[in-house]
Amino acid sequence: MASGTHDSDWRHFQDQVAEILNLIPGCVARVNQPVHGTRIGTVRVDVLAELRSNGFVFRVIVECKFWRRPIPQEKVFSLNTVVEDIGADRGYLISEIGVQSGAAEYLSHPSNVRALTFEEFKSIVANDRFIENCGRCGVKILVSRRPRAGKTAHCRACYRLLRATPRRLEYAAEHERAMSLASTVGFQLVGGTLGSDVKSSLETAVAGGAGFPNATQPLAIFRESLAAAIRSIESQPRGKLFRDFLSKGPYERQGKVPTKLRHQRLSDQETADTIAFIFSHMVNCFKGALTEMLATAPCLHILRELQAQKRLPREARLYVGDAVWAAPREGEGFAKAADLHILVERRSPKATPSVVLAGVAEVKSYFLPPERLGRQLDRHLARARRGLRVGKVAYGPDQITVGCKGGRPAVRITVLPADWNLPRTFHFERKDGRKLLHVDPGVPPSDADSVERVGPLQWRVTLRWSKEALDAAAYEMTFWFMEKLGEVLYSSGVPKEWEGMSPAQAGQNAAKMMLYYAILRCRTVRNNQRAIALYNSYGFGYALGMSFRNPQGRREMLWPQDLDEILATGQNKDGCRIV
Numbered sequence: 001m002a003s004g005t006h007d008s009d010w011r012h013f014q015d016q017v018a019e020i021l022n023l024i025p026g027c028v029a030r031v032n033q034p035v036h037g038t039r040i041g042t043v044r045v046d047v048l049a050e051l052r053s054n055g056f057v058f059r060v061i062v063e064c065k066f067w068r069r070p071i072p073q074e075k076v077f078s079l080n081t082v083v084e085d086i087g088a089d090r091g092y093l094i095s096e097i098g099v100q101s102g103a104a105e106y107l108s109h110p111s112n113v114r115a116l117t118f119e120e121f122k123s124i125v126a127n128d129r130f131i132e133n134c135g136r137c138g139v140k141i142l143v144s145r146r147p148r149a150g151k152t153a154h155c156r157a158c159y160r161l162l163r164a165t166p167r168r169l170e171y172a173a174e175h176e177r178a179m180s181l182a183s184t185v186g187f188q189l190v191g192g193t194l195g196s197d198v199k200s201s202l203e204t205a206v207a208g209g210a211g212f213p214n215a216t217q218p219l220a221i222f223r224e225s226l227a228a229a230i231r232s233i234e235s236q237p238r239g240k241l242f243r244d245f246l247s248k249g250p251y252e253r254q255g256k257v258p259t260k261l262r263h264q265r266l267s268d269q270e271t272a273d274t275i276a277f278i279f280s281h282m283v284n285c286f287k288g289a290l291t292e293m294l295a296t297a298p299c300l301h302i303l304r305e306l307q308a309q310k311r312l313p314r315e316a317r318l319y320v321g322d323a324v325w326a327a328p329r330e331g332e333g334f335a336k337a338a339d340l341h342i343l344v345e346r347r348s349p350k351a352t353p354s355v356v357l358a359g360v361a362e363v364k365s366y367f368l369p370p371e372r373l374g375r376q377l378d379r380h381l382a383r384a385r386r387g388l389r390v391g392k393v394a395y396g397p398d399q400i401t402v403g404c405k406g407g408r409p410a411v412r413i414t415v416l417p418a419d420w421n422l423p424r425t426f427h428f429e430r431k432d433g434r435k436l437l438h439v440d441p442g443v444p445p446s447d448a449d450s451v452e453r454v455g456p457l458q459w460r461v462t463l464r465w466s467k468e469a470l471d472a473a474a475y476e477m478t479f480w481f482m483e484k485l486g487e488v489l490y491s492s493g494v495p496k497e498w499e500g501m502s503p504a505q506a507g508q509n510a511a512k513m514m515l516y517y518a519i520l521r522c523r524t525v526r527n528n529q530r531a532i533a534l535y536n537s538y539g540f541g542y543a544l545g546m547s548f549r550n551p552q553g554r555r556e557m558l559w560p561q562d563l564d565e566i567l568a569t570g571q572n573k574d575g576c577r578i579v
């Protein structure tokens with residue numbers, strides 16, 4: 001697969017190819033898909049695209065070779081074998097450079113395999129148009145002319161949103177700022193396998209017609225969701241404090257803060273508040289967003305099954321997150337509703353619009369007893385009876401019916417994480433005179449989410465990913481966010497003592513340094529333990545960082561030599577272990 005290049009470059013290349021294929025109307029392209037043939041058995045292909053047109057379905061296999069050398073002949077042969085054996089319509093080899101002369105010779109004979117460079121591939125898909133990135137969410141789009149200098153093109157969803165939302169609204173301005181941070185990242189942000197699962201969950205939901213707020217493509221949905229989490233972090237009063245934490249920081253020594261530095265540094269109370277804020281609110285915002293995205297595919301699966309059993313009508317649709325709002329307990333406007341809704345909207349020009357609320361889902365990234373989850377679902381249903389807003393349409397109490405066909409109650413779904421732990425095993429690799437730490441990645445023990453029916457219309461989903469794995473991903477996202485803010489902070493220049501650093505490096509440096517100072521300034525054990533947990537996880541990853549404990553069970557600051565000692569004897573010289 002990826003020989004001679006970095007794995008993430010290759011993944012990125014493969015994702016780009018699929019993203020571009022998805023620009024073709026009627027084409028659905030997915031990466032790393034299994035295919036089955038009589039001779040070859042089951043193999044995975046880089047990209048499998050299905051093109052539907054006038055009732056025909058064409059299957060195309062694409063192998064992506066992100067190589068700096070021409071593709072040898074045997075790769076062409078093996079793709080040809082796969083194409084023939086699974087009965088695909090065509091196979092494409094896409095590479096940066098092209099093919100070796102032997103392969104070119106082979107390809108000049110009639111066959112169903114073609115080789116293209118990435119540029120050739122792009123120009124075929126563009127077909128006299130241009131491939132651009134949306135100026136807001138960054139997804140790829142096809143435009144008939146290049147935007148004029150200083151202007152950007154937008155995808156359809158963003159175009160509608162920018163026209164519909166008066167940008168002077170504070171909500172929009174804050175959200176747009178968050179979106180500008182989110183618009184550069186891909187699914188890899190949350191880690192290889194987990195990222196692929198988030199992506200495939202969103203793909204399943206989108207293909208099944210699920211409604212998401214503000215976006216229609218999986219990557220754009222991912223970025224919107226990330227931006228919503230960032231906005232919710234920044235709109236908190238302590239979100240502002242967090243920015244100060246990175247720019248001013250805690251006092252960098254022990255003892256009293258000197259009077260002349262009082263306004264240039266955070267007070268100890270402010271430092272403690274920031275640590276508590278990162279530890280609870282910030283991590284939870286990212287974790288909630290991630291878990292909700294993972295929950296979409298299994299919820300869609302349940303919807304489909306109920307439709308197959310004729311318990312739900314064909315028009316029933318799944319709505320995710322802020323696509324639906326509920327009436328608040330008092331006052332005007334709308335408030336956050338259940339995590340997912342199953343709705344049947346009835347809109348015709350002749351009759352008053354109405355909606356059937358056929359089901360609700362509650363998604364948690366931590367464990368909660370079934371009774372409490374049940375009570376939350378009850379509350380969601382009760383609130384929804386008082387009013388719902390779906391997209392731009394508001395429904396009053398007399399326009400809402402709750403329940404399934406034949407007077408049955410509404411479907412109730414709970415989604416919880418699994419409970420396996422991440423491995424704590426690691427090793428060092430020597431590369432170019434540097435020592436690189438490798439912590440073994442968490443591999444989910446089961447390869448699918450578990451979907452159980454626990455009552456006539458009640459379902460319990462246990463995600464493939466565990467609470468600890470989701471925690472770890474949320475921590476990584478938190479650190480990414482800190483670095484990004486730092487990068488913005490230093491975009492107009494880095495401090496003199498960090499000369500030679502890029503704004504991104506300065507951002508990373510600031511995040512790590514401030515967490516270190518915070519440990520020095522913590523006045524309570526609880527806060528000190530939290531600051532250490534953050535600092536250690538930032539440097540060594542969540543699995544090791546959270547679980548490095550002294551003989552009394554308390555967290556201690558972790559240093560590289562501790563890991564050497566632990567590898568040798570199972571503990572460091574002070575008896576600290578990874579538990």
Ligand SMILES: [Zn+2]
Nearest residue numbers: 134137155158
């Ligand atoms: Zn867009």
